[in-house]
Amino acid sequence: MQKPESERELAGKVAIVTGASRGIGKAVAAKFARNGASVVITGRNAEAGAAVAREIAGDGHDAIFVRADQGSDADWTAVLAHAQEAFGRVDILVANAGLSNNVPAAQMELAQFRELNRINMKGPFLGLKHCVAAMRKHGDGGSVVLMSSIVGMVGVPGYVHYSAAKGGLRLMAKAAALELGAEKIRVNSVHPGMIRTDMTAMFDEKVMALRLPLGKFGHPDDIANAVLFLASNRGKFITGTQLVIDGGWTAQ
Amino acid sequence: MTGKLASRIIIITGATKGIGREACLALAREGAKVVATGRDEKGGLETAALVSDLGGQCLYLRHDIRSEDDWRNVFAKTIERFGAPHGLVNNAGIFFVKPLADTTEEDFDNIYEINVEGTFLGVRQAFQSFAASKTQGVIVNVSSLMGQVGFPNAIAYCATKGAITAMTKAAAMEGAAMTPRVRVNSLHPGVIWTPMITGTFGGDKALSDAFADDTPLKMIGLPEYMADAITFLISDDSAYITGAELTADGGRGAD
Numbered sequence: 240m241q242k243p244e245s246e247r248e249l250a251g252k253v254a255i256v257t258g259a260s261r262g263i264g265k266a267v268a269a270k271f272a273r274n275g276a277s278v279v280i281t282g283r284n285a286e287a288g289a290a291v292a293r294e295i296a297g298d299g300h301d302a303i304f305v306r307a308d309q310g311s312d313a314d315w316t317a318v319l320a321h322a323q324e325a326f327g328r329v330d331i332l333v334a335n336a337g338l339s340n341n342v343p344a345a346q347m348e349l350a351q352f353r354e355l356n357r358i359n360m361k362g363p364f365l366g367l368k369h370c371v372a373a374m375r376k377h378g379d380g381g382s383v384v385l386m387s388s389i390v391g392m393v394g395v396p397g398y399v400h401y402s403a404a405k406g407g408l409r410l411m412a413k414a415a416a417l418e419l420g421a422e423k424i425r426v427n428s429v430h431p432g433m434i435r436t437d438m439t440a441m442f443d444e445k446v447m448a449l450r451l452p453l454g455k456f457g458h459p460d461d462i463a464n465a466v467l468f469l470a471s472n473r474g475k476f477i478t479g480t481q482l483v484i485d486g487g488w489t490a491q
Numbered sequence: 492m493t494g495k496l497a498s499r500i501i502i503i504t505g506a507t508k509g510i511g512r513e514a515c516l517a518l519a520r521e522g523a524k525v526v527a528t529g530r531d532e533k534g535g536l537e538t539a540a541l542v543s544d545l546g547g548q549c550l551y552l553r554h555d556i557r558s559e560d561d562w563r564n565v566f567a568k569t570i571e572r573f574g575a576p577h578g579l580v581n582n583a584g585i586f587f588v589k590p591l592a593d594t595t596e597e598d599f600d601n602i603y604e605i606n607v608e609g610t611f612l613g614v615r616q617a618f619q620s621f622a623a624s625k626t627q628g629v630i631v632n633v634s635s636l637m638g639q640v641g642f643p644n645a646i647a648y649c650a651t652k653g654a655i656t657a658m659t660k661a662a663a664m665e666g667a668a669m670t671p672r673v674r675v676n677s678l679h680p681g682v683i684w685t686p687m688i689t690g691t692f693g694g695d696k697a698l699s700d701a702f703a704d705d706t707p708l709k710m711i712g713l714p715e716y717m718a719d720a721i722t723f724l725i726s727d728d729s730a731y732i733t734g735a736e737l738t739a740d741g742g743r744g745a746d
Contacts, residue, residue, distance in 0.1 A: 312596050344611070344665055345618040349559060352611055356603065360650060364599055367646070368591055391653075394660030394734050396668060399614065403607055406638075406657020407650040413641025414649035418591060479641055 247275030248471045253326040255279045257309045258336025260287035262436035266459035267466045277301035277326040309336040309362030315369040329373035331470045334363035335386040341397035352400045359404035380423025382470045385412045387428040389485045416479030425478035432485025452487030494522030495726045500573045502526040505583025507534030509685035510717045517718035519547030524573045528554035556583050556609030562616045575624035578725045579617040581610045582633040588644045599647050606651035614662050627671035631724045632659045634677040636740045663734030674733040676724050681740025683712040707742030
């Protein structure tokens with residue numbers, strides 16, 4: 240549903256959302272579009288990604304899908320070329336794509352560790368680099384949201400590799416915020432806790448929710464609301480921060 | 492030697508200079524048998540000689556922390572010479588300052604492989620060794636103040652140190668579930684007057700004065716202060732501490 244123009248706070252903005260074929264990324268892309276942004280959806284699953292773009296476009300918004308591996312520099316070059324061709328500029332990056340699995344450190348192969356960090360940590364670095372270059376072309380600043388996790392702040396067994404990536408993003412955002420602030424390019428990290436997506440499908444909500452002060456898992460839209468806030472003008476004084484959305488998990 | 496680490500066997504990476512070398516000396520003063528590792532053989536042998544001058548025992552081993560074979564060799568040679576290790580100080584790392592636009596994918600891969608994968612491989616090897624020898628082990632990962640707060644023109648370095656900060660907590664949770672229990676903590680040095688800093692920014696007195704002036708305690712950070720912090724985290728003085736971040740920065744991070 241299209242919001243009235245006065246409420247479309249991303250009107251005229253072009254946003255790239257990685258890993259947007261499902262889950263949190265899909266919710267972010269849809270919310271951005273409803274709020275007036277033209278969205279470039281990326282992901283490795285061409286079928287699912289194209290379907291999300293069609294769904295959003297079918298509601299009367301601007302959306303394209305570009306098949307891309309977030310950890311590939313060549314793919315980023317292609318994503319930016321498609322974004323420029325379709326919409327002429329880039330204002331917002333949400334580096335959301337990531338994979339996760341549970342492997343104790345003592346049993347982890349180096350190749351597993353490296354592949355996860357290639358996508359989850361190097362990917363956002365490459366995206367940041369390409370998108371900042373695009374934002375510098377128009378000089379109007381921009382907003383970057385790096386999708387970290389509460390695992391970037393607290394420890395969970397079996398997630399040494401995932402923690403490395405997510406902790407890396409937390410500091411990547413802070414360093415980038417300091418470097419890019421003078422150009423009005425804001426960079427923040429978002430830290431979801433247990434959110435009901437495919438990535439958390441293996442967790443039993445009834446059991447896990449006992450550890451959550453709010454008593455239940457979050458919804459992808461809870462994260463999308465926060466990402467919209469940071470990406471929009473409402474977040475204009477916010478940079479280098481870490482926004483935790485976890486139902487209270489890390490407060491304990 | 493007697494001391495609070497008498498007969499403990501501790502491996503320290505990046506011990507050919509700087510913080511790693513001072514850590515070897517401080518741990519040896521408390522009676523530990525130390526294994527100093529690193530790529531620079533000359534520096535490593537100097538560290539070993541300095542420990543010997545104190546009356547301590549130190550074995551230097553050539554070690555590229557990116558190499559799984561080197562990690563296996565370091566632990567095997569340590570066991571052969573001294574016995575099963577009790578502790579690992581993941582200190583080796585590299586630093587560079589470069590704007591985002593000039594930081595290439597190769598730059599990122601290189602600093603990531605050394606700082607992040609090198610540290611991970613150490614944690615993995617130590618966990619395997621502690622489990623096999625039933626040792627109540629301890630690991631100290633040297634992160635940085637820049638693994639807690641950002642710094643301009645250091646996006647790649649901050650990312651790798653942020654990775655170490657968070658990885659330490661996950662490792663601490665795994666270590667806490669081991670039998671016997673293993674502790675894992677991170678140390679966060681501020682600006683420390685080492686070859687890493689002088690090699691990047693220059694080593695003149697005007698610069699060290701400027702760093703000191705910029706630090707709330709008005710002191711220049713010395714490697715021996717970090718060595719004291721490492722000794723604390725390795726020793727039983729920190730028996731109740733795991734998954735923690737110890738910042739030793741003269742107050743910079745609080746400023």
